[in-house]
Amino acid sequence: MEETIATPNICVYPDEVAETMNIEVELPGMERENIAFNIYENGFYVVAKKKGLKYMASYALASPVEPEGAVAKYANGLLTVNVPYKKALFDKGVKVEIV
Numbered sequence: 001m002e003e004t005i006a007t008p009n010i011c012v013y014p015d016e017v018a019e020t021m022n023i024e025v026e027l028p029g030m031e032r033e034n035i036a037f038n039i040y041e042n043g044f045y046v047v048a049k050k051k052g053l054k055y056m057a058s059y060a061l062a063s064p065v066e067p068e069g070a071v072a073k074y075a076n077g078l079l080t081v082n083v084p085y086k087k088a089l090f091d092k093g094v095k096v097e098i099v
Helices: none
Strands: 004-006 010-014 020-026 035-040 043-050 053-060 071-075 078-084
Touching: 010 053, 035 078
Parallel strands: 004 053
Antiparallel strands: 010 020, 020 078, 035 043, 043 053, 071 078
């Protein structure tokens, strides 16, 4: 049987106060024990496998995070990971006016 390799749907966004990054990865039909998620200061990598299907993705982060503070849950095909930013996201930066 051939294995299909697919990229999961991923959504990454800050919380309301921009102190925590929220990561959502859709992995329908996967069992928790068949999911591997590694996070680094500047990105993450996810792999999930079941017979005939393998989800794989890597993602670069624009703002550094504290990997040791990451908390993950998996329920109903959705992996959610919350990880604190090294600095609040909106501390610095230049606002660009839209015309």
